[in-house]
Amino acid sequence: MENYHGYTDSALLALIADDDELAFAEVYRRYKGVLFLHARRILGNDEEAKDVLQELFTALWTRRKSIDLKTSLPAYLYAAVRNRVFDVIAHRKVEEKYIASLATFIEKGEYVTDQQLLEQELSELIEKEIAALPPKMREVFELSRKEDLSYKEIADQLHISDKTVKKQVNNALHILREKLDMVFTSIACFLFL
Known part of the structure; x- marks a missing residue:
């Protein structure tokens, strides 16, 4: 079994493009720790940080044949983590808005609906009594x-x-x-x- 520890990032990427899983494992070993810490620092959540890394490395393997880096591998990986972290934060905001909207509906929507129904029934009752x-x-x-x-x-x-x-x-x-x-x-x- 070949040891990829001494290989440069460029050499590893070339091997990954040729479907070398051990070269991919070396890139993962090199960068998973710092990328995880970076994601966790921003997100404040271990599970979300792990998900970000899993998505990142899955995408890296899936697109291995078409990756053409204009920068260094660490810069590419940090940018990819940052983008995924922003996606998680945006998703959180959407969830929070949805939850707040749902809570408002539950608190006020049903009450307003019940109150409107009660007002309508009362109005009909008054009309009936007037008649x-x-x-x-x-x-x-x-x-x-x-x-x-x-x-x-x-x-x-x-x-x-x-x-x-x-x-x-x-x-x-x-x-x-x-x-x-x-x-x-x-x-x-x-x-x-």
Whole structure:
């Protein structure tokens, strides 16, 4: 078995290009330690640093026939580690944004959705209770609350007195308040059981 310890990096790369696995093992032995420390120093994580090195050396072996270095082997390897470290950091940021977005959705999204659903159900319930009011009372109430007419305007439109309008609106509010209080009491009892 040949010892590649004394070979130059250029000689090792030429042998690797000819599929020499022992020359590849020598390059790995020479640079894995310093490259790992470099990656770990930036990433602060042993497993991610190991992954970076594995990807780097896998790519080096896969592209062994087409590697044409313009710099020294250590400079090439350091640049490759740096690029992969940047990829890991970018991936972390994407993950962190996704996790933050997911957390926001879980915290606020479901709450907002539940709250919107509750508001819609409440609105439908109020409309149902308004529809159940006696016809004249409902007409007065809707003119007051939905069309935002004054008591005088309603009285003029329906040819009744202001006092009758006021009494009809107050009666409608009293009926709605009683019915909705029962609903809110039921919801509260359900929520706090």
